[in-house]
Amino acid sequence: MNKYLVIGNPIEHSLSPLLHNYWFKKYGILDSIYEKRKVDKKDLKEIVESVKKGDIKGVNVTVPFKSEILNYIDSFPNEVQKTKSVNTLIKENDKVVGYNTDQGGFEISLSVNNWNKKNKKILILGAGGVAPSILSSFIKKDGASKVYLCNRTRNKAEELKKHWDAAADSCGMLKNTIEVVDWEKKIELCDLVINTTSVGLSVDENINFDFDHYDNNKNVLFYDLIYNPKETNFLKNAKQRGNKIMNGKLMFLWQAQLAFKMWTGVSPEINDEVINLLS
Ligand SMILES: NC(=O)c1ccc[n+]([C@@H]2O[C@H](COP(=O)([O-])OP(=O)(O)OC[C@H]3O[C@@H](n4cnc5c(N)ncnc54)[C@H](OP(=O)(O)O)[C@@H]3O)[C@@H](O)[C@H]2O)c1
Known part of the structure; x- marks a missing residue:
């Protein structure tokens, strides 16, 4: 089972699991599950290590860790250098890379x-x-x-x-x-x-x-x-x-679409059905 997470504190408000699990089902990616986890700063290192080991396939990072997470990942592209903000983690060539899909x-x-x-x-x-x-x-x-x-x-x-x-x-x-x-x-x-x-x-x-x-x-x-x-x-x-x-x-839907595509290669459609899912 491929495991995905959104981490933050607070995290109760996050609709990311609802959305990503809906897309997994819709696009037949049935061996995958997306969950939310409330974490503290001390947990960030362990989460990044789990991505490196392959125990977690992808992570979304939300309030208040988007800058803090930069201290634990292996690399990030230029736009992250500019914004100092990461909301998506993925393993690429044995490195944990942080992207910014919020922008x-x-x-x-x-x-x-x-x-x-x-x-x-x-x-x-x-x-x-x-x-x-x-x-x-x-x-x-x-x-x-x-x-x-x-x-x-x-x-x-x-x-x-x-x-x-x-x-x-x-x-x-x-x-x-x-x-x-x-x-x-x-x-x-x-x-x-x-x-x-x-x-x-x-x-x-x-x-x-x-x-x-x-x-x-x-x-x-x-x-x-x-x-x-x-x-x-x-x-x-x-x-x-x-x-x-x-x-x-x-914004939430489009940033999620960009992250989903990075993790799965599938670019999910943003239509009324998915907009209404979050109402
Ligand atoms: N729609 C989306 O896709 C999307 C994406 C990203 C974020 N967001 C939302 O954007 C918000 C901020 O996220 P973030 O990652 O930037 O959070 P963050 O790093 O924790 O920053 C929080 C910001 O809120 C301010 N703040 C907190 N409590 C305040 C108060 N009582 N009075 C005045 N200012 C206060 C802080 O000011 P100080 O510097 O003075 O503490 C800081 O500017 C969150 O609600 C998040 O859900 C939405």
């Missing part, structure tokens, strides 16, 4: 919604493990005109900006697009506001920003990377204000 999943989720980033103003909330993958999507050439980056712990956002500004020239990125702003500061109207924090994973959690100036603005998209619960307070409030909303379901 691709996020970009596809916007493009299938016909959302074009060119010359747009973006507000990104959060500077944790997934934030670099989101940030990097906007500072490519032909990207956003401005990216406001805002994190409760401000210095993490400063570090992220420093990293990208330094790397910009060598990786063909736009320079000086990012401005770090204080948490909960009222910021000028943006075209896209993205919650990349984990605030909202518990249903009663709230992000206490003043978004009153977005009232009745139908053009602004509020995007929460969280997909379970499917409507966080961040999205509920935006809907009440009359803004467009989107949760992390499509």
Whole structure:
């Protein structure tokens, strides 16, 4: 039996087992099972060793270990070097390699919604493990005109900006697009506001920003990377204000599709049936 895992803490919210097991069945890959496991930092080494030994065939890594896991794997491609974030492990030539499919999943989720980033103003909330993958999507050439980056712990956002500004020239990125702003500061109207924090994973959690100036603005998209619960307070409030909303379901589906293809060689179809599976 080929074993796959999603690891994180918390992990209860993860719908990865439901999705991957559905795809295993749909595509006749019947000798495979995908499970979730709540882990601590001390368990990461052992998980990577299990992939190396072949006891686990593939792993998805989620909150809060996407950066930490880099310390235990053997190698990773260039885009991981840039984002310092890994969400997919696979064994290749006796080495455990870490990939980032979040970035691709996020970009596809916007493009299938016909959302074009060119010359747009973006507000990104959060500077944790997934934030670099989101940030990097906007500072490519032909990207956003401005990216406001805002994190409760401000210095993490400063570090992220420093990293990208330094790397910009060598990786063909736009320079000086990012401005770090204080948490909960009222910021000028943006075209896209993205919650990349984990605030909202518990249903009663709230992000206490003043978004009153977005009232009745139908053009602004509020995007929460969280997909379970499917409507966080961040999205509920935006809907009440009359803004467009989107949760992390499509990003989740597309990042999962990219990982599934790496592990099995099969590229599963993203259709209404699979979208509804996660409702
Ligand atoms: N849809 C998808 O496919 C997808 C993919 C990846 C991630 N996600 C979601 O994205 C979220 C973040 O993931 P991650 O890997 O970046 O997590 P992470 O590394 O643990 O980072 C958590 C972020 O949330 C902030 N935060 C936590 N509690 C807070 C609070 N009470 N007030 C303000 N900020 C707070 C942290 O700020 P500090 O730095 O100040 O602690 C940090 O910026 C999770 O909800 C995850 O489920 C979704």
